[in-house]
Amino acid sequence: MRRASRGARIGEYMTVTNAVETTMVWGTVSGASMVGMVISLLLSVGLPIFLGIFIYKKTKAWVPAFFIGCGIFVGFAMILEQICHAIVLTVTGSVIRDNIWLYAIYGGLAAALFEECGRWIAMKFCLKKHLTRENALMYGAGHGGIEAFLILGMSSMSNLLTAAMINGGLMEKTMTALEPAQQEVTYHQLSVLWTTPAYQFYLAPVERISAIALQIALSMFVYSAVKTGRKLHLAAAFGLHFAVDFLTVVCASTIPTWALELGLLLVVAVICVAVYQLVYVQMAEKKA
Secondary structure: OOOOOOEEEEEEEEEOOOOEEEEEEEEOOOHHHHHHHHHHHHHHHHHHHHHHHHHHHOOOOOHHHHHHOOOHHHHHHHHHHHHHHHHHHHHHHHHHOOOHHHHHHHHHHHHHHHHEEEHHHHHHHHHHHOOOOHHHHHHHHHHHHHHHHHHHHHHHHHHHHHHHHHHHHHHHHHHHHOOOOHHHHHHHOHHHHHOOOHHHHHHHHHHHHHHHHHHHHHHHHHHHHHHHOOOOHHHHHHHHHHHHHHHHHHHHHEEEEEHHHHHHHHHHHHHHHHHHHHHHHHHHHHOO
């Protein structure tokens, strides 16, 4: 998803490692791939801002809820969860990393645990005096929005700059300063940018739309759990988060990317409709 496409081969240079001559043939990142990167970058920045403004204009939601969502995601998913990964994956070594099922289970449980706990804390304490369904929507837009920017936006920006350097020949010249072994490793990492089919870059925005929608839906579930005391809704948020992450990891290695993203989009659409009926509409009726 954070890759680029095949391109015409434009040059090559030689490097010698352990007396073995390795030919590195540089390709170009196609225009179609770069357009996909631009779209991904614009969507990762523009969609969260659009949602925040849209929700505010439609509901007059509390704007700080958006930034609370951003902060909770960074604190719980990008800091605490990453610390957990560093410890667990270091201790277990290859036991989890090399087993797709264990990796999917662990990853799904960790993501669900940290993000849903963070979401619950936000609803219970940070939004305590502003706990409304409108503010829960605004919170979800912030939670999912910052995730989109950090995961898709930053990688798209990096890919664009790297692709421009590759196509301009600057990357090849820059790499001459590296040791031969480092050159080869870096080359193989960068080659993904011109060997990945261009269409995959257009799937990245689709995946982020699904992710943002899911984050908003899960935020509504946790809101309902805190507001009404329905523990089942909190369990639903945890279970759905785990299930989506688990299935995404498992299916990524067994079905085409486009099928995975389309399937994920449909599943999230069903979840959103269910949340709208079970939470948003019912809470509105109680409020009335």
